[in-house]
Amino acid sequence: MRIPKAAHTEQPWRIHEFAHDFRIEDVWSFRAPDAGPDDFPVMLDALKKAYDTRKAPAAVRFLFAVRWKLGALLGWDTPRAGLGGRVASLRDRLPPDLARTAAGAAPCTDPFTEVYQLDNEAARELANKTVHDIMHLGWVPTSDGGYELRMAALVKPNGLFGRLYMAAIAPFRYLIVYPALTRQWERAWLDHGRPQRHI
Template sequence: MRLPKTAHKSRPWRIHEIAGDFQVEDVWDLPTPGGPDDLARLVRQFAGGDGEGAPVSSPVARALFAVRAKLGALLGWDRPGSGVGGRVPSLRERLPEDLRDGPRGPDIRAAAFTSVYQTHDEWAAEMANATVHTVMHIGWVADGAGGHHGRMAVLVKRNGLLGTAYMAAIKPFRYLGVYPALLRMIGREWKAGAHAH
């Protein structure tokens, strides 16, 4: 379920200390009911268990990401040097000492996200190209009925007019294709994992 941006901004997440110059683009509750200590399981699911996978197994979402990759190659959006550690420094350079010395969490190599930090109730991963620097933040929240679930926020720092135009162009695809397919897949995998768990 899509939530207002205040659902992310109003919580005392550590990401606010690190990415205060990023805009909150989207906030979603994830269909991942669980207990207070289940964030690590959700992070493993996102990372494909071993860091090789990606949180995108839906054919629709895969097709959209494939089109995006082709456009990126054609227009030079993903050229070497345009990502984290090239065009932009990693957010790990902004981490306070306790987060820098704590668990980093797994990367999602297939989706080009590099983990920034992981705590008991937060995980943040970043990616960048010539258009944007993006953070995927997964928080673990109480549901008010004794359970917990994941909440995903996407934070974005646009790269000038190109980044602004890019985000406007992909907005309908995100809401009509990518997010619905992604949320269904996350819910299916979580439910399947709960049976095995």
């Protein structure tokens, strides 16, 4: 479910310390029934397992296939356009206590790179010729005594080209990608997260 940007800015996340030059593009919440305060690492592991074992819906696979094909043809995703090439990694900004945390994170085959992971928040990043993107994940108590996952997309578009690109893909994000992501992530908790608490 899409939620106001204030739901991200009002939380005392560490990301606020060093990502002030990124704008908040989207903030979404994902249900995690029966989740407790210590289940954030469980949720992250469930998401990574789901990414590696579950196929995304056909419409989402098609959109990403088109995107990666365009990127290959136009040179959007070359190493020179990414982290350590066009832009420095967010890791270069981390204070020492956060810099040590990414090394222990479980690997995943998705395109994002780990930045840091704490008990209640984590950040991952992706950069190419269009944008430098941070996916921030946070674990937040709900009014009914449970917990939910919140995802904030923080972006730094690459000039006018990047801003136009973000505007062009916005309808696809809101109508196809994010609804599918919501179903996939909430299912990941039910399939790989919550059951582990009872083993």
